[in-house]
Amino acid sequence: MKQFKITPQILEFDHCTEVGKHFGIGAGDLVFISDRTYAQHFSGAISDEAYRVNYRSYVTGEPTDVMVEAIYADIKDYQYQRVFAIGGGTILDVAKLFALKNTVPVVDLFNKELEISKDKELILIPTTCGTGSEVTNISILELTAINSKFGLAVDELYADYAVLVPELLSDLPMNVFATSSIDAFIHAIESYTSPKASAFSQLYSKKAMEMIISGYQTIAEKGPQARTPLLGEMMIASTFAGIAFGNAGCAAVHAMSYPLGAVYHVPHGEANYAIFTAVYKTYQALAPDGSIAELNAFLAKQLGCDKTVVYQALETLLDHILPKKALRDYGVTQTDLEHFTEAVMTKQTRLMANNYVPLNEDQVRAIYQQLY
Structure with missing residues (x-):
């Protein structure tokens, strides 16, 4: 139900x-x-x-x-x-x-x-x-x-x-705009592929993604100052994404970002971006024909690219807003990756229950290693 x-x-x-x-x-x-x-x-x-x-x-x-x-x-x-x-x-x-x-x-x-x-x-x-x-x-x-x-x-x-x-x-600095709006974007995406998603929550997810991508494309073309007239739209998009994930939940991206934020105090949206595309590439490899196929087709249309390269195109766009870093650039160690994996599997079960497909300990560890 x-x-x-x-x-x-x-x-x-x-x-x-x-x-x-x-x-x-x-x-x-x-x-x-x-x-x-x-x-x-x-x-x-x-x-x-x-x-x-x-x-x-x-x-x-x-x-x-x-x-x-x-x-x-x-x-x-x-x-x-x-x-x-x-x-x-x-x-x-x-x-x-x-x-x-x-x-x-x-x-x-x-x-x-x-x-x-x-x-x-x-x-x-x-x-x-x-x-x-x-x-x-x-x-x-x-x-x-x-x-x-x-x-x-x-x-x-x-x-x-x-x-x-x-x-x-009106006076939101670019770095805060970037980390907060990327957080909203990932709320919309994770809630879209959650097993708890419904036609109603997905409607809000898609509208939030559409509004945020459009805003990012304007900023990528015209520069950071172009965000100013978009702020009202981006605030509404964030609320749409909140409605979506409040009903359907977030999942592995958030679960795996939490140890990075807690240990190295990385801003929440930035930590999410560090994890995001690797999780979705893993989902894609494990189960390419479910709601992720619908998501990829929708994102490809918004980005003007082929759905087979949608995550590469997303990273190219998002890097105009907030450049992505490797985990080691935050000071993360190989030992940390083991602790992070354990924390995700034992303390973030509420979020991991919303994964598009289940991820086991080895798969979580492999994602961290890929991002290291």
Whole structure:
């Protein structure tokens, strides 16, 4: 039985001031926002009576369980009814946990050893065009005890409102645009070939891929500055991809990128790109006639190439946005590859269950070796 749903209400505004007027953000609101985003976009839209959490004062990289527990210790005495998160995937994923009745200990929460119930309203406002977290029921953290990223996926993590404001992308640096949008692109692709995909989720996957490829082609032709008029479209494409993978899931590309991100702090979208085409070439070799054939034909049409060279053509296009590196260029060692393989096979079973075809330990190790 296939299922499909879009849970948050999706609102669009042209300007951040409109967000403040609509929601009346103030007393009783917990607001996750960086000082920079607040100063540039929300200083007149958020009342001083709201409790603002500058997450950047707690972490410089990817979110961790330690970070969440440090924030909880600081805000635990503040009584709030609504949680706002304005930022990238890090802020959104962390804020979701604070809409729950029980947030800590985080490892117990992620192991589902705590009661999971939502007792606050949750409003998510992305400032990048990548994670799609505003429309998913997933929070991903690095759990320091196991030195790997881990996801909690429960319906209680859905937002009540997903709010899109393209103005928030106006000062997005090229490197952040690149890593976030590539993440969205891979969300769309992995969800398309997932066994959990449906005609409905694939519709969103295909539209997201089409919009992102078109944007990349414009940037490849005209240069990085050409991204500016495309930012609204890319934000919508990211949300489309989030809807797709929120229903059908991501798979081996994400599972295999997590150890790279956790150990070497590679930005999430960049880590995904490092893994992406090797996984899909492996799928292609193992089972060329299923949904991957449909995917390849669709991508070939968008790229204007023969379907037999679709992954080479994709790499050529993506390298205009973010040059691909070998794993050793990040400092990865041969010993790491063994640890990465073990982590994927033992700790990322939720994602590996969504693979287009099953991958065993030897196949995962071979992909890492190919990328080394």
